[in-house]
Every structure is written in C-alpha cells, then in structure tokens.
Amino acid sequence: MSPEGRGERPRRQHRPNRAHRSNGAHRSNRTHRPDRSRLTAFEVIRRVAESDAYANLVLPGLLRERDITARDAAFATELTYGTLRLQGRYDAILAHCTRGRALEDLDPEVLDLLRLGAHQLLGMRVPVHAAVSQTVALTRHVVGPAPTGMVNAVLRTVAETPLQTWLDQLAAEAEDDVARLSVAESHPVWVTRAMRQSLLSELEAAPGRSSDITGELATLLAADNRPPRVALVARPGLIEPDDLADQVEAQTRQRPARGAYSPCAVVPGAGDPGRLPAVEAGAAGVQDEGSQLVALALAAAELEGRDERWLDLCAGPGGKAALLGALAAGRDCRLLANEVAPHRAGLVRGSTAAVPAGTVEVRIGDGRSLGAEQPGEFDRVLVDAPCTGLGALRRRPESRWRRSPADLATLGSLQRDLLTSALEAVRVGGVVAYVTCSPHVAETRLVVEDTLRRSGGAQLLDASEVTRTVAVSDPDLTGPYVQLWPHRHGTDAMFLALLRRTA
Numbered sequence: 001m002s003p004e005g006r007g008e009r010p011r012r013q014h015r016p017n018r019a020h021r022s023n024g025a026h027r028s029n030r031t032h033r034p035d036r037s038r039l040t041a042f043e044v045i046r047r048v049a050e051s052d053a054y055a056n057l058v059l060p061g062l063l064r065e066r067d068i069t070a071r072d073a074a075f076a077t078e079l080t081y082g083t084l085r086l087q088g089r090y091d092a093i094l095a096h097c098t099r100g101r102a103l104e105d106l107d108p109e110v111l112d113l114l115r116l117g118a119h120q121l122l123g124m125r126v127p128v129h130a131a132v133s134q135t136v137a138l139t140r141h142v143v144g145p146a147p148t149g150m151v152n153a154v155l156r157t158v159a160e161t162p163l164q165t166w167l168d169q170l171a172a173e174a175e176d177d178v179a180r181l182s183v184a185e186s187h188p189v190w191v192t193r194a195m196r197q198s199l200l201s202e203l204e205a206a207p208g209r210s211s212d213i214t215g216e217l218a219t220l221l222a223a224d225n226r227p228p229r230v231a232l233v234a235r236p237g238l239i240e241p242d243d244l245a246d247q248v249e250a251q252t253r254q255r256p257a258r259g260a261y262s263p264c265a266v267v268p269g270a271g272d273p274g275r276l277p278a279v280e281a282g283a284a285g286v287q288d289e290g291s292q293l294v295a296l297a298l299a300a301a302e303l304e305g306r307d308e309r310w311l312d313l314c315a316g317p318g319g320k321a322a323l324l325g326a327l328a329a330g331r332d333c334r335l336l337a338n339e340v341a342p343h344r345a346g347l348v349r350g351s352t353a354a355v356p357a358g359t360v361e362v363r364i365g366d367g368r369s370l371g372a373e374q375p376g377e378f379d380r381v382l383v384d385a386p387c388t389g390l391g392a393l394r395r396r397p398e399s400r401w402r403r404s405p406a407d408l409a410t411l412g413s414l415q416r417d418l419l420t421s422a423l424e425a426v427r428v429g430g431v432v433a434y435v436t437c438s439p440h441v442a443e444t445r446l447v448v449e450d451t452l453r454r455s456g457g458a459q460l461l462d463a464s465e466v467t468r469t470v471a472v473s474d475p476d477l478t479g480p481y482v483q484l485w486p487h488r489h490g491t492d493a494m495f496l497a498l499l500r501r502t503a
C-alpha cells in the first residue's frame, strides 16, 4: 500500500535524556542543548524507525508546530531526508569507524545519531567542529552521556577521510557493479538489481539505446537521491496553464517554467503551492508530470465507438481522478472513481471537488470485484495499481529501506486481479491503462503479459505512440510500453501499458 494509505502506528514515547534524568545531571543538559533543527530531524527519523511513519508527512507538521522556518527549516529538511536516503552509504562508512563493533549491536538511537552526524560531515558541508559537537550535544540530550565519547570518536574518524576517498574504498571492496552502486548510491541491492533489470528489458525493446547499462544505472540511482522538482497540474477546463503560471508569478515574483512533457504542467521553482488560489480551489494540484502524462494518454487513446463512461479502479488519493474528471467533464463523459480504503475515498472526493457536479461519482469498494459487478460498462479504465513505489524514491526518502522482495508476491497477485477486473469492466473496443509508480518488471510488463495470456480477448496498444501525441516535447519512447525515468525525464518512474479489449 502506498504511504498515504498507511496510518502511523502508535509510537514508543521518546524520552529525552534518560540517563541524565536518572543520574540527576540536568545542568549539563541545559548547557549542551542541541539546536532545534537537528533535534527535529532526529525525532522524525526515530518515528520513521519506530512507528513506520513517513518523513514527508511528519516533518512539515513538526516544523510548523515548533515554528521552525526559513533556513532552519531547510536545514532540518535536508538533514532528515538526506540522512534517510543515504543511510545505506553512511552505514557502510560507519562500519569502518566503530573499531570492529557491528552496527546492529549499537543502540538504534545512537546509530541514527551517527547517521545524522555522517550526513552533516559528508553530505552537507557542515564544518567538522559544528557537525561533531552538535551531534554529541544531541546524543547527550536524547540518550545521555554514556555514548557521547563513542559518537565523538566515530564521527572524527568519518571526518578524517573525504567522501570520494570513502567511496573509492567501498568500491574496491564491492564484489560487482550492482554491489558497488548499491553502496555508493545508497539503494538496497535488490532494488539496484531490479532497476538494472528494467533498464535491460528496455534495451531489448529498443536496441538502439545506449548499452552502457552500468553508467545509466549509476545516473538513475543518483537521480533517486535528489529531491524532485514540484510540478503543478492545471486541470483542463478548470484553469488554463497560463493563468496558473500568473498565480505562481504573483506569489514568487518569478515566471514559472512550463512542463517538459505535460501540456497541463506548470513548474514553480519556489513558493508554497498549497497557498495558490487555484490549488486551494481544486482547479490545480501538485502532480508529478509522469502522473499527468499517463492520465492524458488514457484519455487520448483512440476508441472504437461510444465514449461516455470512464472508470478509475484504484483512485485514492485522487490526483489522476481529478485530472481524468476534468477531462471527462469537457467531453460530457462521467467518471466512476473507485477506492477500497474509505479514508482515501474521502481524499478522492476532496481532489475532485472542483470538477463540475455530476461528472465524478466516488465509490468505496474492492476493485477486484467491480469487473464482475459491472461487466462491459466502461469505455476507458485506469488501473493505477498499488505497487512498491520504487519509481517514487525521490519523494519518499525512507521507502527504499521499508520495501522488500516479499512485497512483490502479495502486490503481484493484487495487480493481476485488478487488471483482470478492469478488462472485465471495459467494453469490447474500450481501453484499459495499467499504470504503476514502479519500474520493477515483476510489477509492470510481467503483470500485463501474464494477465493478457490468462484473460485473452485483449491486445496491447502502442502506449509510446499515444503518449507522444499528448506530450509537448518528444519523450523519446519506444515500444508498446511507456517507462518514464527520473534521470531521463525528470519524472517519477511511471509505467504505462494500454490494452484494448477485443472480445
């Protein structure tokens, strides 16, 4: 299930400075108060570890609550997200600095403190003295005095060697390119392997592409470690992109760029999109250009015959439903937005609130049974399937460490069932878009090919060609499937297949 769908589990109460309270050394706590940005970053990282929380959901609330703004907020954000993203790299480095002590044997809070210190030293250009002394102060505040000597010594050892020298040393120890890139770019090995597999499978479909898979893999993994640029969607018929750009300009005093691919996209370089009048009114929203493109492609696919009823089988939280709803309203079509989780169905209602009344109906239910309940009813169907989210690692810093290959089995059977149901729900001649925010072939082409084989009565359309017709510039796609990439397109790694029901 995607991040927004999972609630935060009750968390273990964080007890600042346990040891101090027990030995009564309060004065030292007062004189070595850690700064609020670092303390906030630490607390978010602990919540991520202890309660399965999502950093991008917890951090903004904490910053607001504590009135941490401007440069301090930017520092806390980079410290939190950078530490979470690059945890694999830092663990490999820290393991060389603990004098033989395994990282698993450290108190988890102390390990997180070391990671925070390592990111300041190696990823943020914080001066050594400040990075070490502040991390030691934070350690004393949140854990107590016992590990401060160790934290000080380990971070000083980390700081003795520049990042590139560390990476060269780790590369020399790696047994192959996948292991080397996994450590250097901080991805679990199975994820790196899956990305490599996906790039290779594209090469089979388009042999003309660069065959330097290792080089491209390195670029892709590095792109996953950079924060994504925010893109806005101007929902057709609700606001024109130029009018949205005017609102951004009024807020930021800078004319925003238009999207590289989506005709509806506006890309503000700064500002607070949530405060734009169009976003507040629901005429626009924050949406990755990849998500915009796949929804636009479904709406643009040629249909034989009637075009009246559209279905979004897995609609929550409703980004694509809002875009499809706006398009549907412009064509006098109706959209049924289905979602299994009631609270997410509520989010769909919110996202689609600005679409003219009577266009979108929100339904709470299991998409797997919808095809049997309403067979052949729909002309266009979107299956934006629950997936590992490996295509959105840029925006969910902790997710790469949370997922495991075991998730693929559970998700794979759900994905197949949902696509089968969509093929039942669409009428003969109608089109189904199968979409994932993951490039893992087990969630993309294998699901499509298996389902086509099992269900029969459907054919694959050339999704690249359809996508080219809606894109404002050539996304350089080949073959029946569309796979977008952060390093090539600057989008999430969205996958799209288009299928037409034939019998």
Ligand SMILES: C[S@@+](CC[C@H](N)C(=O)[O-])C[C@H]1O[C@@H](n2cnc3c(N)ncnc32)[C@H](O)[C@@H]1O
Binding pocket: 001, 002, 005, 291, 313, 314, 315, 316, 317, 318, 319, 320, 321, 338, 339, 340, 341, 344, 365, 366, 367, 368, 384, 385, 386, 387
């Ligand atoms: C990738 S998200 C969809 C994102 C959405 N299309 C958007 O653009 O905002 C997948 C959604 O599928 C929902 N889901 C999971 N299992 C489902 C099922 N059996 N039937 C319908 N929806 C399901 C999840 O709750 C989640 O909201």
